[in-house]
Amino acid sequence: MVLITRNFSNILLTLFTVALLVSATVSEFFQAPIISSRQLSKYQFLFSSENIDKVTNVRLKTEIGEFVVNKSDNHWILKEPRVIDANNDIITNMLESLKEIKIKRIFPKDQINLINFSLNKPLVELSLSPIKDKAKELSFGLVNPIDKSTYVTFKNENVIYHVTLYDFNFEKVNITNLIDSRIFNFNSNEIVKFNVKDRNNRDKINFELKNDQWQSKKNVLDEQKVLKYLTDLLSINSNIILDKRDEEINKDIERYMKRPLYEISTTLKNGDNITYKISSLVRSIKDVKMEERQNFLIIASNRQHPFLVSKSNYKFFYRSSKNFKSRNFKKFIY
Numbered sequence: 001m002v003l004i005t006r007n008f009s010n011i012l013l014t015l016f017t018v019a020l021l022v023s024a025t026v027s028e029f030f031q032a033p034i035i036s037s038r039q040l041s042k043y044q045f046l047f048s049s050e051n052i053d054k055v056t057n058v059r060l061k062t063e064i065g066e067f068v069v070n071k072s073d074n075h076w077i078l079k080e081p082r083v084i085d086a087n088n089d090i091i092t093n094m095l096e097s098l099k100e101i102k103i104k105r106i107f108p109k110d111q112i113n114l115i116n117f118s119l120n121k122p123l124v125e126l127s128l129s130p131i132k133d134k135a136k137e138l139s140f141g142l143v144n145p146i147d148k149s150t151y152v153t154f155k156n157e158n159v160i161y162h163v164t165l166y167d168f169n170f171e172k173v174n175i176t177n178l179i180d181s182r183i184f185n186f187n188s189n190e191i192v193k194f195n196v197k198d199r200n201n202r203d204k205i206n207f208e209l210k211n212d213q214w215q216s217k218k219n220v221l222d223e224q225k226v227l228k229y230l231t232d233l234l235s236i237n238s239n240i241i242l243d244k245r246d247e248e249i250n251k252d253i254e255r256y257m258k259r260p261l262y263e264i265s266t267t268l269k270n271g272d273n274i275t276y277k278i279s280s281l282v283r284s285i286k287d288v289k290m291e292e293r294q295n296f297l298i299i300a301s302n303r304q305h306p307f308l309v310s311k312s313n314y315k316f317f318y319r320s321s322k323n324f325k326s327r328n329f330k331k332f333i334y
Helices: 002-029 037-043 049-053 088-099 111-116 223-234 247-257 311-317
Strands: 057-061 066-072 075-080 103-108 124-131 134-144 149-154 159-164 191-198 203-210 213-216 262-268 273-281 295-300 307-310
Touching: 049 088, 057 088, 075 088, 213 223, 223 311, 247 273, 247 295, 295 311, 307 311
Parallel strands: none
Antiparallel strands: 057 066, 057 124, 066 075, 103 159, 124 134, 134 149, 149 159, 191 203, 191 262, 203 213, 262 273, 273 295, 295 307
16 A cells, blocks of 8 residues: 555656646746736737838838838839839738737747747848838747737847737738839829820810719710720730830930820829820830830829830720710600
8 A cells, every 4th residue: 555655656746747847848938928918008009000101111021032112202112122113002001001910918039939939030021110210120920820910029129029910911022013013003083184185286085073074175974984984094004114224225215205196184183183195106125025016105204114005005095075975865755
């Protein structure tokens, strides 16, 4: 009986020792948060909306590459690795997602936690400025798909934030989706005036929104026809954006634009007036591979670079305002 008791005591002692070792190991690798959830009320969000709204420079680094965008006159410009108009929607979605990140817990920033949360080799590195007149540099680490959370640390802070997962695919951002390849970077419902002139300065198309009606020189136009035309026109895609130009290429462009075939003037609801110049068919441009006389150039007043566009899109400029007149059918009673 004594032997059995001793064996049982030894087993309990062994189990207790193992439990202590396991507990110490877990404690070492997964340290307790230094601030509990109840203490996080004043740290509810990682960023304030006000601070994010003031950001004018973003640097993003992922496994795909490193990209820099700057904001100028409410428009985002890609600065690295190319200088070209950026997709405003992508940048806006990126910044808006940061406003929604909530802090769950806070951990000490030590080497063990940096490794455990993959912050020693972060998935995403982001720099935002200005944030309170400074640049904020942060890194995103391990993503937990079970509770949809991740870990964040700032360069000059000694803590790691356990946060809700951002609603944006930072990891998948690439040069293609960062570039705004649209020629007309607004929607048809933003337009209040639209005019197309030929090279002899004669009106081809003239739309104006008055009292919720589309008109042309006091003639009421068919709203569906006007909106369909504008929507189709705004969907024109560019074959090539001429963002890499030398002096010789600029001379070629100037030659084609010396006397544009058409000019478009557009006024938006916010008061912006944007103009476009459309060239005749292009024979050749230095260092640009294209078929002869199969494309034309469009230069926009609100875009940095000229666009090369298929000649099939000339169809939008062959129309005239009379094609959009409203047809009123009278009923005759016999």
